[in-house]
Amino acid sequence: xxxxxxNIFAKILRGEIPCNKIYEDDFVFSFHDINPQKxxxxxxxxxxxxxxxDEFSLNASPDEMVGLxxxxxxVAKKLGISxxxxxGYRALTNISDHGGQExxxxxxxxxxxxxxGRMVE
Ligand code: 5GP
Numbered sequence: 564x565x566x567x568x569x570n571i572f573a574k575i576l577r578g579e580i581p582c583n584k585i586y587e588d589d590f591v592f593s594f595h596d597i598n599p600q601k602x603x604x605x606x607x608x609x610x611x612x613x614x615x616x617d618e619f620s621l622n623a624s625p626d627e628m629v630g631l632x633x634x635x636x637x638v639a640k641k642l643g644i645s646x647x648x649x650x651g652y653r654a655l656t657n658i659s660d661h662g663g664q665e666x667x668x669x670x671x672x673x674x675x676x677x678x679x680g681r682m683v684e
Contacts, residue, residue, distance in 0.1 A: 564618075564667075570667050570668050572606075573668055585605055586637060588637070590611075590631060591608065591609055591634030592607075593607045593638045601676060603673070603676035604674055605638055606671070608670045608671075609627060611623060615662075617659075653672075653682070655672045655674070656670065657672075
């Protein structure tokens with residue numbers, strides 16, 4: 564599969580579509596989901612052009628991998644839901660067809676701000 568340069572998150576990264584930004588550094592960009600499923604529903608995406616977690620794990624550099632994992636924690640801290648300062652959260656990524664992925668740019672959902680319930684409803 565080839566990365567779609569016109570997927571909605573690529574457009575957000577390029578600043579072509581507005582978003583409610585939470586955090587940005589050299590490796591990640593984070594913003595609130597447009598259709599929140601929980602009290603807090605943030606998205607964390609790598610700045611690199613990766614379709615999903617499988618493709619990222621095959622092709623991303625070690626620095627990009629560390630940057631993404633650290634970025635998730637930085638966003639959680641900024642939102643007050645990390646274990647250092649809050650009550651925790653769920654990090655989830657959907658992968659391709661059977662995973663129910665809609666936007667083909669790797670993203671982690673961070674759900675929190677309340678007890679987020681069972682993993683699969
Ligand atoms: P997926 O199903 O691919 O794991 O999740 C895609 C997520 O992107 C959904 O939760 C959806 O609400 C969110 N989303 C889709 N379009 C936009 C948008 O234009 N802006 C923002 N902030 N979120 C979006």
